[in-house]
Amino acid sequence: MHPVTTVHYLALSAALLLIGTVGVLTRRNIVIILMSIELISMP
Amino acid sequence: MLTDTLLFYAFAALVLGGGILTITRRSAVHSAIALIVSLLGVAGLYLMQQAEFLFAVQIVLYVGGIMVLFLFVIMLVNLDQAALERQFNRQWLVGLIAAAVVGAQIGYFLYRGKAGFRIADIGAAAPAALGNTEALADKLFSEYLLPFEIASVLLLVAVIGSVVMAKKRI
Numbered sequence: 001m002h003p004v005t006t007v008h009y010l011a012l013s014a015a016l017l018l019i020g021t022v023g024v025l026t027r028r029n030i031v032i033i034l035m036s037i038e039l040i041s042m043p
Numbered sequence: 044m045l046t047d048t049l050l051f052y053a054f055a056a057l058v059l060g061g062g063i064l065t066i067t068r069r070s071a072v073h074s075a076i077a078l079i080v081s082l083l084g085v086a087g088l089y090l091m092q093q094a095e096f097l098f099a100v101q102i103v104l105y106v107g108g109i110m111v112l113f114l115f116v117i118m119l120v121n122l123d124q125a126a127l128e129r130q131f132n133r134q135w136l137v138g139l140i141a142a143a144v145v146g147a148q149i150g151y152f153l154y155r156g157k158a159g160f161r162i163a164d165i166g167a168a169a170p171a172a173l174g175n176t177e178a179l180a181d182k183l184f185s186e187y188l189l190p191f192e193i194a195s196v197l198l199l200v201a202v203i204g205s206v207v208m209a210k211k212r213i
Contacts, residue, residue: 003044004051006160007153009088012055014149016062016081018142023066025138026131031071031116035078038109039062042085 013043050091057084069126075113082106096176 016039023036061081068074086101132138183191 002048004048007157008051008055010153010160012058012088014146014153015059018146018149019059019062019066021145022139022142025142026135027066028128028130028132029071031112032066032074034112035065035074035109038078038105039065039081042082042105 016040016043047091051088054084054087054091057081057087069130071116072113075109075116079106079109079113082109094175096179099176 020036020039020042023039024033027033027036058081061077061079061084064077065074065081068077082101082105086098086106089097089101
């Protein structure tokens with residue numbers, strides 16, 4: 001098993017940012033859009 | 044080393060699973076709970092990086108903040124009616140395509156720039172004589188005292204402004 005490098009963390013951050021972007025662009029409920037923004041701002 | 048790798052993948056699965064559940068659940072309350080799971084995963088990643096202060100802040104501020112948001116959901120949103128409505132808007136296909144394009148770009152640049160990242164040697168880099176919470180407090184209250192106070196005044200203005208806006212007659 002490879003040791004964890006910076007690239008792993010960057011890939012995780014990119015995936016989280018994409019999940020948040022999909023949430024902002026596709027959901028209708030404003031509270032869930034707010035939670036998606038929170039997901040974007042986490043990484 | 045193996046334990047670190049396994050922990051990283053466990054926390055990453057927690058973060059990504061929580062994130063995906065957050066944007067796909069029908070009920071807003073379920074989304075909030077999934078978001079809490081995701082935030083706790085990020086807190087675990089901070090702890091793996093020996094950032095204890097960030098870990099504590101993540102738990103207290105973010106998870107606490109999400110709990111407040113969760114209460115707002117319960118109090119303000121009509122949950123039964125919102126769960127019956129359509130959950131995704133009409134542009135969901137366009138949104139997915141746009142997100143996929145952004146993801147492809149990020150992946151491409153990460154792949155091309157992979158050689159630019161060096162594996163940091165954690166043990167040798169930082170002298171661990173002073174804990175990082177103490178070091179942060181030392182910097183914050185000596186060198187960065189003025190920005191700290193300005194930020195606190197800004198927060199005070201926000202609090203007073205919200206009270207003024209919320210009350211009809213003062």
